[in-house]
Amino acid sequence: xxxxxxxxxxxLFNLLLSFGMIRRxxxxxxxxxxxxxxxxxxxxxxPVGSTVGEFVxxxxxxxxxxxxxxxxxx
Numbered sequence: 761x762x763x764x765x766x767x768x769x770x771x772l773f774n775l776l777l778s779f780g781m782i783r784r785x786x787x788x789x790x791x792x793x794x795x796x797x798x799x800x801x802x803x804x805x806x807p808v809g810s811t812v813g814e815f816v817x818x819x820x821x822x823x824x825x826x827x828x829x830x831x832x833x834x
């Protein structure tokens with residue numbers, strides 16, 4: 761009788777994990793089916809071949825790195 765209860769508990773636990781996995785797979789499917797570029801993300805991704813605006817990089821201390829200036833040079 762005890763073995764039957766253990767098997768029943770294991771089956772219910774397995775069923776619970778299966779439902780959780782199915783729910784998670786549905787969430788992933790929704791994420792994969794969304795358009796790649798939503799309006800908020802369009803500013804983050806530049807098209808291939810486009811030019812990047814002027815920028816300056818700095819060191820960890822905050823000093824500008826020499827030779828890293830991009831854009832029109834003076």
